Amino acid sequence: MRTLLIFSLILLGGCSPKPLATDISGLWINQAAIDSAAQGRSLLQAIGANGLNLEWNIDTRTGKAQFSNAFEAADGQLLPNASGNWTVDYNGHGTDELQSDGTQLTQLPTKSYPGQVFRRAAQPAPAGARWGTTFRQALNAAYMAGKWKIIEGPGAGNTVEFTADGRLSGLTQNDRYELCLGGGCATQGAGNDTLLLGNVYSGDGFIFVRYGKRMELLKQINLSRPDEIPQLTPGPRQWLLEKQ
Template sequence: MHKLLALSLSPFLLAGCSHTPQSADISGLWINQAAIDTAAQGRPLLKVLDANGLNLEWNIDARGGKALFSNAFEAGEGQLRSKAPGVWVVDYDGHGTDELHWDGNQLIQKAKAFFAGQVFRRPAQPAPEGARWGTTFRQALNSAYMGGKWKIIEGQGVGNSVVFNADGSLSGLAQNDRYELCLGGDCATQGAGNDTLSLGKGDVADVWIFVRHGKRMEILNAINHAQPDEIPQLAPGPRQWLLEQQ
């Protein structure tokens, strides 16, 4: 009798212990961490971003079926729909699609004809609510690429320490108190593919060309070869500073 009872209960026990795994919730913010990690090695910035894909951030509302993206020159929105377990399609109202895969830790944007595949991860420190799109990626990049103390090896203030903060504030580099790296778009076009950044104080800023070699960075004057009524065309000029990351 005991044996028959055990056999009769076994299907119930199996049914009670088994469960169907819930589908992944990919809602929230994701940043292109692969691009940040590669840039942090001291590589040329625009080449790194180009090699690691176009998009810098995804902000996803899976329940609402929305996926917002941002890159260096635009932000947009698509409709999110599930394609298979762990796979989603983002549809831009008939103007193309993107495919996203979740592998348990990372969100992977599938490669397309003209764009490399991209790897996104949850940010360690999301930007405050209400910040402009792309701020979380930019601050993470600033911290990884420009973080720590730098020493002026050549140029005005030689021997001084320079600090580039994640929020874009700056100290120790002449009168400048803020900076912004060019991540693409018009600033990259005007710089003819050279890496550029803006340095400024208050509402006034100038564009400079920089060249990164590992822990050393040259900041060069940007010479504009365009006419006053033309779009700027910047070329490297004399070196203003040589910095070394400590």
């Protein structure tokens, strides 16, 4: 009888299930790219050095995983796998593998892309916001938000204020801005950092150069013909701003 009991316990131990994958539900952002940019360096270089994807939005209950980067957003089916990680299947068009220790989310490297690390967003964007908004607002808060003094240009001596949600005041008639994070705006700008300044009626693109607490906003010169894709190069300086 004693022998049978021991044998039964061994069988039960050998059949014990593997631990379930860590629940990774929530919004995760590429904090490394934000921290790098916040040092006052080139924005596109900071993003390029820290991976392609900028944000993950994951719901393990519904089995959905959405990612966004500088030029696209897509979703896939999320499933736990035998290794204790999670697999994102893009309807047969490739997969990604995710793992988490509860503090950070790691997108494991593939043959085509290096690995990336994400952290939970401290302030997720409101429900219904477009994909990537959480990353963009966290980036704006670290990179642009706050008060800047106009050192040179129209309104010299005045104070300009940028907010994390893309609003702007004190820079002529502009009341909103949007940083270029990659894609077409970066390609047309020949890899220069660019942003859009505007209001409800219109907007203009500028090339900007950030070095520490100072930032130059330069007019864009289009080198292409009217029927060609714009190719923009830095023109005269419109403003020189200094972070306060």
